[in-house]
Amino acid sequence: MHIVVLVKPVPVVGTEHLDGAYRTLRDTLELNGNDEYMLERALRLTEADGDEVSLLAMAPATGVDALRKGLAIGAARAHHVVDDALEGSDIRSTVSVLGAAIGRVGADLVFAGAASSDGAGAVVGAALAARLRLPYLADAADIELVDAAGAAAVRVRRPMGSGHEVVQVDLPALVMGTQLLGEPRYPSLRGIMAARTREIITWSVADLGIDPATVGGGAATTQVTSAVVPPERGAASVVNLPPDQAAEAVVDFLAGRGLI
Amino acid sequence: MGTIWTVSRVTAGGSTRAGLELATLARTIAEAGGQDAAAIIVGPDAADAGASLTAFVPRVLAAESVAGRPWAATATQVVLDVVDLGRDVLLVTAEPEGLALAGFLVGVTEAPLLVNATSVRWDADGLSIGMSAYGGRLETQSRFAGGRGRGGIVVVRPGAITATSAGVPGTVEMVVPGADALDALAGDVTLVEHVPAAPEAVMAIEEARIVVGGGRGVGGPEGFHLLRELADALGGAVGATRAAVDAGWIDYGQQIGQTGKTVRPDLYLACGISGAIQHKVGVQTAGTIVAIDRDADAPIREFADLLVVGDLFDVVPALTDAVRARRAASG
Ligand SMILES: Cc1cc2nc3c(=O)[nH]c(=O)nc-3n(C[C@H](O)[C@H](O)[C@H](O)COP(=O)(O)OP(=O)(O)OC[C@H]3O[C@@H](n4cnc5c(N)ncnc54)[C@H](O)[C@@H]3O)c2cc1C
Numbered sequence: 001m002h003i004v005v006l007v008k009p010v011p012v013v014g015t016e017h018l019d020g021a022y023r024t025l026r027d028t029l030e031l032n033g034n035d036e037y038m039l040e041r042a043l044r045l046t047e048a049d050g051d052e053v054s055l056l057a058m059a060p061a062t063g064v065d066a067l068r069k070g071l072a073i074g075a076a077r078a079h080h081v082v083d084d085a086l087e088g089s090d091i092r093s094t095v096s097v098l099g100a101a102i103g104r105v106g107a108d109l110v111f112a113g114a115a116s117s118d119g120a121g122a123v124v125g126a127a128l129a130a131r132l133r134l135p136y137l138a139d140a141a142d143i144e145l146v147d148a149a150g151a152a153a154v155r156v157r158r159p160m161g162s163g164h165e166v167v168q169v170d171l172p173a174l175v176m177g178t179q180l181l182g183e184p185r186y187p188s189l190r191g192i193m194a195a196r197t198r199e200i201i202t203w204s205v206a207d208l209g210i211d212p213a214t215v216g217g218g219a220a221t222t223q224v225t226s227a228v229v230p231p232e233r234g235a236a237s238v239v240n241l242p243p244d245q246a247a248e249a250v251v252d253f254l255a256g257r258g259l260i
Numbered sequence: 261m262g263t264i265w266t267v268s269r270v271t272a273g274g275s276t277r278a279g280l281e282l283a284t285l286a287r288t289i290a291e292a293g294g295q296d297a298a299a300i301i302v303g304p305d306a307a308d309a310g311a312s313l314t315a316f317v318p319r320v321l322a323a324e325s326v327a328g329r330p331w332a333a334t335a336t337q338v339v340l341d342v343v344d345l346g347r348d349v350l351l352v353t354a355e356p357e358g359l360a361l362a363g364f365l366v367g368v369t370e371a372p373l374l375v376n377a378t379s380v381r382w383d384a385d386g387l388s389i390g391m392s393a394y395g396g397r398l399e400t401q402s403r404f405a406g407g408r409g410r411g412g413i414v415v416v417r418p419g420a421i422t423a424t425s426a427g428v429p430g431t432v433e434m435v436v437p438g439a440d441a442l443d444a445l446a447g448d449v450t451l452v453e454h455v456p457a458a459p460e461a462v463m464a465i466e467e468a469r470i471v472v473g474g475g476r477g478v479g480g481p482e483g484f485h486l487l488r489e490l491a492d493a494l495g496g497a498v499g500a501t502r503a504a505v506d507a508g509w510i511d512y513g514q515q516i517g518q519t520g521k522t523v524r525p526d527l528y529l530a531c532g533i534s535g536a537i538q539h540k541v542g543v544q545t546a547g548t549i550v551a552i553d554r555d556a557d558a559p560i561r562e563f564a565d566l567l568v569v570g571d572l573f574d575v576v577p578a579l580t581d582a583v584r585a586r587r588a589a590s591g
């Protein structure tokens with residue numbers, strides 16, 4: 001069983017900013033939080049001998065620390081598509097590059113996070129599934145591997161309001177899951193040591209058989225034309241009164257703003 | 261001349277609310293740009309359900325859902341059959357099915373895609389899409405490269421527009437999805453178990469004008485009961501932090517923040533919530549934020565408008581009473 005987990009190195013949440021050309025600065029990157037849930041589940045599903053979890057990221061060179069963290073958490077190796085030509089890529093470029101890389105890695109199962117904190121499109125998983133013609137199971141709250149009449153299959157539980165459904169499909173497949181999969185583990189000291197010797201395989205766009213002119217900012221099908229930073233919210237006025245008086249103060253405040 | 265399309269899903273015999281909003285948006289943009297507007301609806305009894313859209317757009321195409329096939333796979337096929345993404349614009353909603361549809365279409369066609377739109381309008385240079393990034397810390401305007409006349413897909417956030425009818429009713433045509441080129445997309449998925457959701461209607465936090473949020477300080481399901489009473493008195497919905505969701509006090513569907521939903525209510529009332537950045541990104545564009553916390557230095561004071569320092573188990577019931585009294589007094 002080989003599970004490839006798509007992990008995106010993203011700007012530290014809360015510190016994101018753009019450069020003069022409206023591109024997100026990517027000097028310090030962390031592992032996208034949503035992808036850690038998938039990595040955790042991938043590790044739990046691959047405890048048998050010969051099983052393997054690898055990471056795949058398309059990111060600038062600064063993404064390497066995030067990949068190291070993924071290795072320290074327990075992935076066996078990482079694949080890093082890194083190329084200056086990818087700067088300013090649109091979703092279409094990202095999907096073609098990741099699609100080619102998945103083809104190169106070969107996987108029984110591909111895991112994608114629910115959304116990246118910077119792209120936040122929550123579409124890359126579905127797009128890759130369609131591009132690779134893999135069945136797509138989304139919003140997993142639980143993922144199991146099962147034997148379906150001799151064939152390996154994946155079974156996913158997805159919540160639907162207060163109900164849920166359980167669906168199953170033969171491998172290979174692409175699964176996107178959520179935080180409900182459970183708390184990810186922290187890297188252990190042993191894992192951090194082990195990560196130092198684990199391999200990070202780097203590929204350029206050309207290595208994947210893609211013409212660099214078809215990806216990145218120059219080939220982007222969308223463009224940002226302006227960006228503004230809305231004013232920060234100011235700090236709060238503080239009410240420090242006994243409950244009844246505090247409640248009256250809040251109601252007056254809300255009434256003053258036409259909210260009640 | 262291009263067409264502005266939208267795709268919606270059948271729910272309770274009609275279009276989803278998001279579908280009506282997007283149909284309104286499609287019509288508005290088409291009028292501004294001198295284009296056609298049309299809506300696609302996919303689901304069971306699609307022709308009947310499609311009638312709910314005729315008040316909003318001149319032309320509705322209805323496609324029956326296919327048993328055992330995911331909604332997004334059928335919808336993808338219909339779009340491939342009728343929409344020219346090189347020239348037309350397709351608006352889809354940022355709910356799970358819409359995201360899967362947008363993703364499938366990009367995977368199959370490499371069409372341009374813009375996500376997280378909070379506004380879509382037609383100006384002198386063509387379509388201009390407003391997006392809110394990083395939880396509202398940045399607002400951008402974007403276009404499809406190539407300018408006027410270029411098509412693509414726009415994923416629109418719920419609540420970006422209010423549905424208004426057109427005056428002249430439109431027509432419904434049935435369409436039959438073409439060749440099953442997308443069988444692989446649907447996969448051979450078997451349904452192993454299905455437990456339907458209870459019909460008790462929990463108000464969707466994305467649609468509520470007032471949201472009462474609860475965090476770890478709420479302490480348990482009983483605490484959330486107090487919050488629900490306050491929300492009822494205000495006519496709002498109850499949301500939560502991840503801490504409260506992980507503790508099992510409230511459903512994940514009510515979570516606000518980085519891995520939950522982004523909401524933009526007129527009023528957000530945060531109870532026992534410290535204001536971590538991952539929560540903040542989901543609420544910071546709320547009109548007004550009032551926090552109740554026993555810690556006067558909780559980080560939420562940095563972005564709330566009003567912070568009530570106190571124990572929520574005292575303040576929330578008092579506030580519920582005060583709201584009821586004020587509402588009763590003002591009739
Ligand atoms: C990848 C990732 C994604 C995440 N995504 C999300 C997300 O989507 N949404 C989210 O919310 N969080 C998210 N988090 C978690 C986030 O970092 C915080 O841990 C979480 O928001 C804290 O929740 P809280 O405010 O309820 O709890 P706490 O931070 O523990 O705050 C509780 C507050 O309640 C107050 N309090 C306690 N008792 C009372 C009382 N009786 N009366 C009044 N006040 C009281 C305390 O003073 C404190 O301020 C994410 C974290 C990570 C790493």
Ligand SMILES: Nc1ncnc2c1ncn2[C@@H]1O[C@H](COP(=O)(O)O)[C@@H](O)[C@H]1O
Binds near residue numbers: 035
């Ligand atoms: N550049 C990337 N490298 C690796 N994985 C990615 C990349 N972009 C997106 N993904 C995966 O796709 C998921 C959804 O991303 P998005 O559509 O950007 O919200 C993420 O959680 C990742 O698992």
